[in-house]
Amino acid sequence: MDEFALIAELLAPLSRGAPDAFDLTDDAALISPRAGHHLVVCKDMIVAGVHCLADDDPGLIARKLIRVNLSDLAAMGATPRAYLLGLALPKQTDEDWLRGFAGGLALDQAAFSLDLIGGDTVSTDGPFTASLTAFGEVRDGAELRRSAARPGDLVFVSGCFGDAALGLAVLKGALKGLNAPDEALLRDRYHLPRPRVGLGARLFGLVHGLIDVSDGLVADLGHLCAASKVAAEIDVPRIPLSSAARAALALDPALLEKILAGGDDYELLFTAESEAATKLAAIAVELDLPITAIGRITEGSGVTALDASGGQIDLPSTGWRHF
């Protein structure tokens, strides 16, 4: 069996929950939102060697591909529903790899309640390249945007920052000296983002601007500020860190760059009036997910980072470089 027949055989069962995908045998699929809802659509690509390591576990690559897209849905407050999958496979892709990849898709379809509804598989002379289009649903008028932050809002974030970027450093051999459990935690956060779809779907009516952090905390806060035509100040000591990230920072304070600018965090960053803090705290408890206020929105433009004594930290406009 050639790789195209095999991947078709492996992917067909992943559409079982979506009868309008016609067992992936037709040219296209049907999809419509439920009454009173809109579809939310997004597309993120990954290229081996750029967005994942070429020798990463194929199941983890598949799950990362799904999850980075689900993070974009979460950033609009949408609930995942379906996806289209485009694969460009190097000619030497073997059966074990394809089975591992399909197994990863199956795991995360179950974890996030979405179905494969179609796509395309082609061959390439280049690296493994995948493109996923995710479909989510949001109630009419309940979509959240990055452009709605207002001066006076507090800046909140979910989860912790820097773990994925530090994990990549561990994988590349550039970060040594951590104990094995800390290394394992950081590697895991690089391989397997946690898209905050449960949180995103809870934030309508409570928050103003919302974005997911994929490019880096400072960069994506900058995107939110630019879209909202506001400025932001963040208190760097308030940025939530895992114990593993704190251990890394103790080894080398310069690693703070990875926390501020490393990216791949896939946490949500949002702005809300201070009165929302109580309800946000209740949601944090319910979802067992920390929500932390790290700064505030002001008039103006750009992002300012402040140290423990309120002194300004140099943040070049093109991204964080020195500390």
Next chain:
Amino acid sequence: MDEFALIAELLAPLSRGAPDAFDLTDDAALISPRAGHHLVVCKDMIVAGVHCLADDDPGLIARKLIRVNLSDLAAMGATPRAYLLGLALPKQTDEDWLRGFAGGLALDQAAFSLDLIGGDTVSTDGPFTASLTAFGEVRDGAELRRSAARPGDLVFVSGCFGDAALGLAVLKGALKGLNAPDEALLRDRYHLPRPRVGLGARLFGLVHGLIDVSDGLVADLGHLCAASKVAAEIDVPRIPLSSAARAALALDPALLEKILAGGDDYELLFTAESEAATKLAAIAVELDLPITAIGRITEGSGVTALDASGGQIDLPSTGWRHF
């Protein structure tokens, strides 16, 4: 300006017709079908060196990418509406190339009335790779399927066959001896498919099984037969050919292989009762697009090709090889 900033600047105006794409500045876009309609979605990828030639005009690559996807929408009877675009760009991609590519997108957005609503641009060490997700609309219950062919139906096709495959042979220097206008016509049909969206949207209620021919006439008729659990006979002399294809065939009768199996035709193939022929002829006149009966659906399985005297032509099950 780096290539990412440039492509973002070039793509943003392409979303002007779609306010729910938020100027491509958000993480995702909103889309919903009009009342009484479903969305039809599909995704086709192209890889330079596989689905287009690496030195093809970038505007033509862009238009081919849109058009192969629109052909899939046409094969469901859907009307195009929007698309998401994923690009993996080699690092040496220059500004002229990106401007040419965006120009091609703009041309075909206007030609087919659809808007860019989002996507992703990444870098790659491999060849240029693009993934497009097209969104169309079809009235509830009016979608057409490849699985609805019935014994007794006639097999109809739009347009002509083989031109694109012969055009690729011209471009590769494998087909010589044609006059310049014939060569130009064939090359053009390779570079620029004509997705039959106008025809597809007219066929509901008139035809049974419907598919677009991308893999080759015999292969895609085989796909329709397999999905419909029927067999088909085609009369090879009835297959419509352009004058350029007839000239090529006069030079080398073995080129019939490219007509039967070359692919990239992007014509529609559909089955209907013989009573539909009059209405189909009227549609053909109205759309200025030939519609030709080339065979019939029977009980059984597989595709049989017959020559002018009704003799069976050898068609290996894995694709046409000898004639």
